[in-house]
Amino acid sequence: MHDMSVKWPNGARCAVMLTFDFDAETLWTSRDPDNANRPGVLSQGKYGAKVGVPKILDTLEEEGLKGTFFVPGWTAENHTGRVEMILKAGHEVGHHSYSHRWVSDDPAAEVEEMEKGLEALKRTVGVVPKGYRSPAGEVSAGLFKLLQKHNFLYNSSLMDDINPYRHILPDGSKGPVELPWHWSLDDAPYALFSVKSPRPIFTNAHMLDVYKEEFREIYKWGGLYDIIFHPQIVGRPSRIALLRELIAFIRTFPDVWFATGTEVAEAWVAEYEKA
Template sequence: MDLLATRPSNPAPAAPEYPWPNGTQCALFPAFDVDAESVWLGADPQNAKRLVTMSYGGYEARVGIPKILEVLRRHEVKATFFVTGWSIDAHPAACEAILADGHEIAHHGYLHLRPDTADEATRIEEMDRAIDAMKRVLGISPTGYRAPWGETCVEQLELLKSRGIRYSSSFRDDIRPYRHVLPSGAGPIEIPVNYSFDDWSYGLTHRTSPRAMFGREDVLSIWRDEFDQTREWGGVTTMVMHPQVTGRPMRIRILDQFLTHVRQFDDVWIATGRDIAAHYERCERTNQES
């Protein structure tokens, strides 16, 4: 394979402009990455001995997830939680609470390892060990997947397809869902991410770089403006929030106020990844039959 060949990195055609359901103009995909301590362990196993570093992840189950669930209940919003298998095994009660509130739990690797730098055996272990944790602890099978560290590869997309995972939410190259094209043929549906909604960039980079945290008004203005323009374009606003970031006291107000902003519009479909993928599949079948 020529890595430097002059061709688009993504062979999928432009996203089809399927209509959103019930006459809505756009979609909001509220999604959280539940990494807990696994994000720190996956970055460096030696972090297991650094208890303050680990405590950032531990905040999710202790405080972050319960507070986020409260906000979602108040706004009557159903979200998708991309959860690592490690987090399910370590914090089963927190994950059970997510399901009890009617939210979707999707695949996010086991130990939050990057697929593109892993060998084949590690990729398969990360995939299957997380699926096993979801079935064994929660009694569910995943419909969707988000790549740890926001990175993936063709081999990983093929692995998703082989495991029956219907959608991915990792790429940043569109504002509407589309279907991947793989060497084996049609791949999973992609629900693209809007990077402006990755709260880690605003609220936790101080732990790994000299970048300062962003204040509430800075983040809220970005989120509002990105959502408003995406709504005008008829796209999907896909969020990447982390309970160890957005679950903090000041930052949860950003989520609360953003959802208040979104709720003032009656033409927004707020949906889980599972529901967006199912809608895409219905539109795809209708288009093929016509």
């Protein structure tokens, strides 16, 4: 028997991170710069800021839960009030690049995206983030050195485990703690539609099926359930209902610990890296 379970705080059986990638318009401009001149396309991202974030915050408040919002620097500059609203409600804000561009094959651009994003979060809302998530899970070999340089506690960009672990860099030094995710626990593959890449939009029943089955087994394994939502997707009326239903389902299981990225990483460090 390979026991993969983690010792979570207070005897919790599994940890749940509700995370929200607040890309807003950058989701559309980063893939196709011409979208900057397409108000129709951009309006999908705008919906995330205008309607999605307040509805998500209402839902989390009703449930008494804290989430982790990964915010690009551009979003912090252009939707500052919404990021302030997230912070005021007691949620964590993490780093999610500056403009959501894919830069894994361009080291100079990667440094720029990292540093511009950090600068924007600090300047607009006074946040020095402890966690990082790369746009669309695109990661370069140099990212971990960059995260170490900027003193990040954790990264949530890789898909090679269901539990936290510590990155060890090639020189033997400690990198950030990894909080793994997976595409199956992301709303985008099921519900993000665009004319340029048309794909089916799945029903709540379909999405909940995947989310619940994954939760059942991660719970059994004693792992980390790190689910990713986007305000422009989960903020739609029926998807807010999905979020409520998923939380209610998870709460039917005893000993579940809902936590922010920083709480999960700190708890893991405290348990597994005792001096």
